[in-house]
Amino acid sequence: MKAFRDLVESSIATGSLVGVDSLLADDVVFRSPVAFKPYPGKAITAAILNGVSRVFEDFHYVSSIEEDNRSALVFEARIGDVSVNGCDFITTNADGLIEEFTVMVRPMSGAKALMEAMAAQFPQIEADAARFMEQQP
Numbered sequence: 001m002k003a004f005r006d007l008v009e010s011s012i013a014t015g016s017l018v019g020v021d022s023l024l025a026d027d028v029v030f031r032s033p034v035a036f037k038p039y040p041g042k043a044i045t046a047a048i049l050n051g052v053s054r055v056f057e058d059f060h061y062v063s064s065i066e067e068d069n070r071s072a073l074v075f076e077a078r079i080g081d082v083s084v085n086g087c088d089f090i091t092t093n094a095d096g097l098i099e100e101f102t103v104m105v106r107p108m109s110g111a112k113a114l115m116e117a118m119a120a121q122f123p124q125i126e127a128d129a130a131r132f133m134e135q136q137p
Contacts, residue, residue: 003096024045030102031101056078056084
């Protein structure tokens, strides 16, 4: 999805994906590469994506595949000194908003580093999601 890729590429170095919520459907579902249970909803998905922007270093997309309302955005990044390769699988709804966001990463050392780094971020992610929900009408 070009709008998401443009947002990430223009703002990930800041550690915040300002405006990412405007690309998400209210009923979006986020599937993590390191958690079994999916995370439903705009608030938690936006908070997780912002958390990831604080964890990844030297993040950049290297290619993409687009087909109808589905996109696969292939990326490379680091977490500390661990290299990570991954792919964001995005499905949009009829309004062009992201309704499904699945992330896959490799190698196992990268998945482990991501799991540990995101676990450390999760108190902030939960607080950010709660704050987002409070601001909704």
